[in-house]
Amino acid sequence: MNILQLSNRLGYPPKDGGAIGIYNYTKAYHDLGHDVTVLAMNTKKHFYSLSQLPDSYKSLAKINAINVDSSVSVLGALMNLFSTESYHISRFISKDYDEELKALLQNKEYDIVHLDGLHLSPYVETIRQHSKAKVAMRAHNVEYMIWERVAMNGSIWPKSAYLKLLAKRLKKYEAQRLNVYDMLVAITPEDSKIFKEDGCNIPVTVCPAGLDLDQYKVDKTKIESMSLFHLGALDWVPNQQGIKWFLSEVWPKVNSKFPELKFYIAGRNMPKNLLNMNLQNVEVVGEVESAIDFMNSKSIMLVPLLSGSGMRIKIIEGLALEKSIVTTSIGAEGINYEDGKNLLIANNPDEFVTQIERLIADREMVNDLGANARKLIENEYSNFKLVESLVEEYKKMIV
The missing domain is CATH 3.40.50.2000 (Glycogen Phosphorylase B;)
Known part of the structure; x- marks a missing residue:
């Protein structure tokens, strides 16, 4: 045709x-x-x-x-x-x-x-x-x-x-x-x-x-153990809104429980208010040369979306790279997931803290989530x- x-x-x-x-x-x-x-x-x-x-x-x-x-x-x-x-x-x-x-x-x-x-x-x-x-x-x-x-x-x-x-x-x-x-x-x-x-x-x-799965090779040789990250275009209003909410409502609680834990924020067109902020253990990376390399270097993916529609390709990419993902019900819309098997759902600050805490405490859970995530993408996406x-x-x- x-x-x-x-x-x-x-x-x-x-x-x-x-x-x-x-x-x-x-x-x-x-x-x-x-x-x-x-x-x-x-x-x-x-x-x-x-x-x-x-x-x-x-x-x-x-x-x-x-x-x-x-x-x-x-x-x-x-x-x-x-x-x-x-x-x-x-x-x-x-x-x-x-x-x-x-x-x-x-x-x-x-x-x-x-x-x-x-x-x-x-x-x-x-x-x-x-x-x-x-x-x-x-x-x-x-x-x-x-x-x-x-x-x-x-x-x-x-x-x-x-x-x-x-x-x-x-x-x-x-x-x-x-x-x-x-x-x-x-x-x-x-x-x-x-x-x-x-x-x-x-x-x-x-x-x-x-996804073209041949492009998504899992590499755990350089991973920073128990690191948190968010990756997404920061000129998209739902991403801006979600990160602002997470840093205000969730991060203080996470940082209080885990003072050594780092949270990396990456994405193109980073707003000045994010670039210039100074929060403990929050590192604003900005645009990365390779999203795959960046995701392979970090452990737990956070997608705190409060608005949006359709599917989040960055979540699909994270699943393909065996990331442990914590997101909202809105963030996971359109993905044929099972909560607790392929990814974790959190819809309020306390739930985010609980799910992050579960992953930090249970390395086997991290590995199982990642393996099941990859299988889901291979089978359906x-x-x-x-x-x-x-x-x-x-x-x-x-x-």
Whole structure:
């Protein structure tokens, strides 16, 4: 099949969850023998020079990228108050991107146009006008749910009021667009259920986030015993919110019980308030060269998410590397886990302290959790197998 993959960022470098998801689909489509063309937005937030793309990535697909300024600005946010549009979506509407999309569609016949996320939905009408391809929208999350949860957790007025307005507009837009595609690809069964409840009448299939397991080699030779760590993009609001909550509500209790225990915080685009903080035994690492090497060097992974939707790829990566993971129910959404077997759930400060204490006291539990975590990923989250199954659903559409 000829597949055109549209995304709001390049899939390279595949360092964070968003880029990893995009990259993994490109690679899986290629490895399955399909002809892949990518049209990505190259935004200021995730800008990457096309001249620096490695041949290994360029060999997977024909890579096209258009510079798009999707930056959040105070003026843009204020102006949006006098509009009925969703600010989350309007920032990704680009005339240049639309023109490049038209050119690609006019120059080649595609069987499938893969939209990587809701931000690409405004371009469906252009696809319909210039192509007979079937449109599959891969929903990374139920987007509005993220912002509803963010607004409910820790935001004060007037910020909370503005976030609620954004969530309301985004929910309206997301619902209006549910049936403009030919297929909706949900990342979790929970998301699929919500889409149907919100009025989705087109075919919905579930395709979880997966990994290329050959890239995830477990190495325990340099591990810092009983160290805690968090790894995630710190320009993503749910991650910021979760870390702020953990440092305020949980870490003082953990540090009091275990004064020698260290907590490492790593991730790109670290906010200044985190970079400049000075908490006992908390080390702010910032962006790391290799997420795999960093995770292999630490023991216990903490993911204190209070908001979000979809799946957390960093948790999937941690499971693949046999990490002992403590996260919230929201953090573990979409993963077919068993609490106490593959990872540990904690939804309040005392539960986090208890679960960390259990892991520190029981080395056998740490080893068992890690072994079961890896088995779960091997059995259920192979990216190649997941996308292979999805392609079979595509074939049914284009018969």
